[in-house]
Amino acid sequence: MDWYKEALYVREQTIKNNELFANSLPMIASENILSPLCKEMLISDFHGRYAEGTPGNRYYEGCEFFDKVELKAIELAKKLFRCEYADVRPTAGTTANMAVLKALIKPGETATVLDTADGAHISFGKWGAAGVRGINLVFYPFRDEEMNIDVDGAIKVIKETKPKLALFGQSVFLFPTPLKELAEAAHDVGAYVVYDAAHVLGLIGAGYFQDPLREGADVMTGSTHKTLPGPQGGVILSNHKGDREEDKKFLRRLNFGVFPGVTSSYHLHHVAAKAIAFAEHLAFGKEYAKQTIKNAQKLGQALYERGLDVFGEKLGFTKSHQLLVRIGEGKGKEASQLLYRAGIITNMNMIPGDKDPLNPSGIRLGTQELTRIGMKESEMEVVADFMKRVLIDREDPKKIREEIKEFRKDYQKVHYCFHEGFDGYAYHKLV
């Protein structure tokens, strides 16, 4: 066996993947591309090093410079999210959720949560982190027409259930959670409120969507690579100060949930890239988040006008980077595959009422990456045209793929970052 050939095979697939995304319309709502400075951190020597513990208090030597990086990442995260406590160690949004569940709830205890068919992430479902922790889950009712939690119904559930944790936040997240009233009800029965901001973290950091830590959330978790366009990773944020004994205990539990709870090495190169992403978002996030939301609203309107069944029409389609489109019963997969053949990368998605995640009835779209490569409202009209031609007119996807490749030529650079204008999809060849 020629092992070098095997290695080069993998490299070739990686290069092809770069080309695929450079020539398509990447619209998966949980993805994004890195700035050049963030990218540089990922090939630094921090990769593969260990720094168990906290800055200045390590199990390993050699952390002198990493301590400075982690302290800076924490400081920038606190500034960006206007909060008192930040933990930048979780290696993913799911890891952040696992750490919080480990810290704040015991097996057999109850948490209230949205159903996955109504938009909750699997980490709060019985097959995900919540199931691994052995938590009993009770669901909030949902209002399909508003694509949001039924507040009165949910308050009733919280009062009757008296959960240990009230969990909020969604993977399909079109409109802000009415958190104030729900958090008040949860606190009244002694529950902690956890808000999973994985998708909307960048919007919240920029001051859009909603402000969970001031609306009653005790803890906010998030992914650092979706609307916050940093490296893959997670973060835990809180406004508990640690100045009272009870608060100190609370933060110690959170800290212990992350390490030794769910991390050992926590991917130091990603922490360095997170720090840079936070700085870039402090500098450019407002403009970026605003344009991302404007683009999503424009795309929703444009698709609707072209005959697609976009959710949330009466409410302006969305207040985030996402759109949800009803395709037809069990037809989501076929639609996403057809779009993919035309060079439009999306995902099939459950819509309210769906039971089978493998045969859902909708697709989910996100505008965060198209915005990052410089697209604005007028480009959303062009994108809507392409989608209509695939899904309604049933034009040959191959032909549209060629047109999209041509269209994409003008949108290859990363925006809203330092060193703006670098090619966002270039593959840096070493050999």
Ligand SMILES: Cc1ncc(COP(=O)(O)O)c(C=O)c1O
């Ligand atoms: C609401 C929500 N929470 C958590 C996650 C998990 O994030 P990660 O992929 O960073 O583990 C996701 C992923 O999309 C999500 O949508």
